[in-house]
Amino acid sequence: xxxxxxxxxxxxxxxxxxxxxxxxxxxxxxxxxxxxxxxxxxxxxxxxxxxxxxxxxxxxxxxxxxxxxxxxxxxxxxxxxxxxxxxxxxxxxxxxxxxxxxxxxxxxxxxx
Amino acid sequence: xxxxxxxxxxxxxxxxxxxxxxxxxxxxxxxxxxxxxxxxxxxxxxxxxxxxxxxxxxxxxxxxxxxxxxxxxxxxxxxxxxxxxxxxxxxxxxxxxxxxxxxxxxxxxxxxxxxx
Numbered sequence: 001x002x003x004x005x006x007x008x009x010x011x012x013x014x015x016x017x018x019x020x021x022x023x024x025x026x027x028x029x030x031x032x033x034x035x036x037x038x039x040x041x042x043x044x045x046x047x048x049x050x051x052x053x054x055x056x057x058x059x060x061x062x063x064x065x066x067x068x069x070x071x072x073x074x075x076x077x078x079x080x081x082x083x084x085x086x087x088x089x090x091x092x093x094x095x096x097x098x099x100x101x102x103x104x105x106x107x108x109x110x111x112x
Numbered sequence: 113x114x115x116x117x118x119x120x121x122x123x124x125x126x127x128x129x130x131x132x133x134x135x136x137x138x139x140x141x142x143x144x145x146x147x148x149x150x151x152x153x154x155x156x157x158x159x160x161x162x163x164x165x166x167x168x169x170x171x172x173x174x175x176x177x178x179x180x181x182x183x184x185x186x187x188x189x190x191x192x193x194x195x196x197x198x199x200x201x202x203x204x205x206x207x208x209x210x211x212x213x214x215x216x217x218x219x220x221x222x223x224x225x226x227x228x
Contacts, residue, residue: 036219043116043205043221044156089155098144098209100217102155 006103023090031092033073118220135206141186142208
């Protein structure tokens with residue numbers, strides 16, 4: 001079956017630091033990959049996605065590249081801000097089947 | 113953008129009572145909606161897939177008689193927790209599939225259920 005493994009948090013960084021949150025997956029076929037963000041007190045929002053190998057998803061300065069050879073979809077940002085403090089979830093779904101499988105989430109705290 | 117609402121946002125009930133949670137897609141039609149449960153500091157666990165006009169598909173281990181799902185229209189799905197007990201206390205989140213090839217789910221803000 002499908003599974004997503006995400007680096008455990010919490011992660012605490014200083015403002016303007018470089019961020020990497022690791023995500024690897026196991027899936028049959030060619031899944032679509034997602035990063036969702038959950039700000040305090042809010043629901044999940046799609047941050048970025050990639051639907052095929054070597055695709056790069058990007059949004060709000062965040063990037064992740066779909067690496068089929070390493071089954072990874074690591075999230076990166078060059079310079080984090082306090083407003084990036086949230087919980088980040090890596091997820092996948094199989095083509096033609098919209099069920100999402102989530103990682104455990106990584107809580108990110110950015111300190112000024 | 114696509115907006116999904118949930119009501120109520122918080123509910124506290126006594127053990128043995130039933131609680132209904134509504135999930136609405138406000139500006140699009142959703143033939144498929146999903147219900148998730150999120151435990152503290154844990155990930156989202158898919159409970160069931162709700163399809164408009166048909167019976168919900170439950171994930172393994174989820175009691176269909178305890179968690180009743182009704183998808184009566186293209187914009188509304190409801191989750192009823194029947195005879196709730198303290199172990200049902202959790203954060204329940206719904207999402208709606210916009211379909212039409214978007215391959216993206218839009219999530220509601222969640223409902224915090226506390227059973228005393």
